[in-house]
Amino acid sequence: MTRRLKVGVVGAGLIAQVMHLNYLRELSDRYEIAALCDISAENAKNNAERYSIPKTFSDWREMLQEPIDAVLILTSGSHAPIAIAAAKAGKHVLVEKPMCFSVEEGLEMQAAAEEAGTALMVAYPKRYDPAYERFRDLAADTVDPRLxxxxxxxxxxxxxxxxxxxxxxxxxPAEAIALWKTQTQESITRAIGDADPFLRESYHAVLLDTLVHELNTIRGVFGEPTSLDYVDLTAGSLTVVLKFGDLTAAIHWLDLPGITRYEMEFAIYGPESRTTLSFPSPFLRSAPATVEIIDGEVGTAKSRHISETVSYESSFKLELQAFHDCVVKGTEPLTNAQDALHDLALCQSIIRYIQQGEPIAHPSSIDAPAFVN
Known part of the structure; x- marks a missing residue:
């Protein structure tokens, strides 16, 4: 019989309602939602009624005193304080991305989990998508990749x-918002020092809130970048050029608020094939990611265009299944703390490049993080 984990959820915001609470309920053979905490007591109460959650809290410290096995941290801001306290209370932790705001904070989270002997997994659902796995295998088979x-x-x-x-x-509550803003700014300063307001906002809203997904995904396919060669950041756009040995990776992020047409693509180009992984909006349940392959026969006019739908299984649901295995079976997750630390180091390096204007070798290195203090 499958062991059911009693979990407490911290944060009843949009991603909790659209994805996590919904799939926790679908996975009722593995999970029992025992408690829900939100900074707004009424938000916690409203969602508890919908999902038949017996206990609600407005202070996560009180929730950690409950007899629960694991905690899902789905709040905005740095997750370090809650994750560290949860580990010390003997709870396993699944934390939404970003793991926290700096390598320094992340190392503290990792150390707390290791000392307590508890699991710490970071929620990067794209890494659990079957279409991602298909793209990873095709990328590995690409002969002489050019870009x-x-x-x-x-x-x-x-x-x-x-x-x-x-x-x-x-x-x-206004006082809670004020405290959150103060703590967030302190965490940003810890990550990138006394950077100007534009860089601070970009680090938080662009790099950590959005681009961290892309960085984690390409690292999952190609490993750690050997250099950060170029960054261009303006209001509403970001271009980052990384090197993975001889392979150049050009990353382009654009904010297009006038078009409701979200797109995220990863494309690898070789002389004999072009392979593209496309993700739909992360707010759509079970909308499939797709893989497109273009190849042909050398020396002829023949070419093929194949579009693959690999699975309709939700990557959020698969991620929760992986976390259950992590806790119950001791399986090491793909997106553990060590993995997420490299993303934080890379985000800090991107800010450092903007400040110094020089290429950075091994920009995702945890041993020598790119602090800008």
Missing amino acids: LRVTTFESPFLPYVQHYSLAPVSPI
């Missing part, structure tokens, strides 16, 4: 969630 191109078109998210029946959202 990796990553393109993301951000778009308004509200049209993607209006068809869901969501609990009403209550205002967050």
